[in-house]
Amino acid sequence: MMTAKIESFVLHCGEMGSRWGFNRTVGQILGLLIIHQDAFSAVQISDVLNISRGNVSMGIKELQSWRLVKINHKPKDRKEYYSPAGSIWELAMRVFEERRKREVDPTLSLLRHNLLDEPANPQEQYAQSKMYEMHELLETITHWAGELQSMNPEKLNTLMKLGSGVSKVIDMKDKLMKNS
Amino acid sequence: MMTAKIESFVLHCGEMGSRWGFNRTVGQILGLLIIHQDAFSAVQISDVLNISRGNVSMGIKELQSWRLVKINHKPKDRKEYYSPAGSIWELAMRVFEERRKREVDPTLSLLRHNLLDEPANPQEQYAQSKMYEMHELLETITHWAGELQSMNPEKLNTLMKLGSGVSKVIDMKDKLMKNS
DNA sequence: TTGAACTTTCAGAAAGTAGTGAAAGTTTAT
DNA sequence: ATAAACTTTCACTACTTTCTGAAAGTTCAA
Structure with missing residues (x-):
């Protein structure tokens, strides 16, 4: 499913998650969405990362509070598909700003x-x-x-x-x- | 012992501690040392903040790893007295640099x-x-x-x-x- | 070299944080 | 209105971090 290098990136994001201001799974979800070209549904995320469906929901909510993910829809499909809310640069800026607010x-x-x-x-x-x-x-x-x-x-x-x-x-x- | 305003500052540093990269007591110790003109001994810190002597030792060690406190000695006194390792500006710079290294x-x-x-x-x-x-x-x-x-x-x-x-x-x- | 005065370490307790999964809520097509 | 397809919530469990206090270690004066 994920190649070794992509997986190592996602896991790394998980480990760094808490240092960047979120937690492990939130970090992993963010990494996953950044590194893949296509958007992921909640179930896909839950499958790929081996975390519960509920946890994905929490994670996405958290990422939304940081304004880091956006929701996409596909034709003939009710599911929500998640992807990064902007370029790497924009994401970094948001994290920066959000952290300033909190810290x-x-x-x-x-x-x-x-x-x-x-x-x-x-x-x-x-x-x-x-x-x-x-x-x-x-x-x-x-x-x-x-x-x-x-x-x-x-x-x-x-x-x-x-x-x-x-x-x-x-x-x-x-x-x-x-x-x- | 501490006036209301000084105490509120110290407790605030405790609450922000984890956001700044340390934990509550480390934050409180740092706040205490910054806001008082004179250096504190480990026992004094433990008394004022109501934390165990061992915890003070850990906290100081942590603050030293961030290069934020320095040790002072008083004549005829074997105790170590701790105080901030530089101006506010310098402390902020150190936190900044240390976090860059970790994050x-x-x-x-x-x-x-x-x-x-x-x-x-x-x-x-x-x-x-x-x-x-x-x-x-x-x-x-x-x-x-x-x-x-x-x-x-x-x-x-x-x-x-x-x-x-x-x-x-x-x-x-x-x-x-x-x-x- | 002893022991008093201090600091550090660390195992276990307490507190705090994250993750699960089942139940409740919401939306949409029919 | 109903039910299928989804998302969210939340009580509970699992895990992680922090804190304590007693024991071990260190230093120094006499």
């Missing part, structure tokens, strides 16, 4: 809240200075991430491929700014 | 390996094209991350604060390149 946003809002009132003593003073530092860092990262996501892929690619050139471009920009 | 590198090496030999049939052909796509994306990200980490904090900050300016700077660079 950064709650902290940002806690920090914002805790920074509202005045520190009551030197200990709190210090604590707030650290929270401020964290807040600023996370805000910058969030803003920057939004910025990157609003760029089109080619421009983003140009930027990333720039590599050490980034430094030079910034220096250049500084000089040009001074002249104006 | 990206293994996949990169699997992909590299799977791309070595020729596809045996159209299905493998397609699979390899996707793996190639993923490989390229991850390579770019890795390379870019290394680039960012080798920049000094001010320059990085300039870059991040640039925001939408990045686009403009790239355009500008393109124009200047053409002239040369």
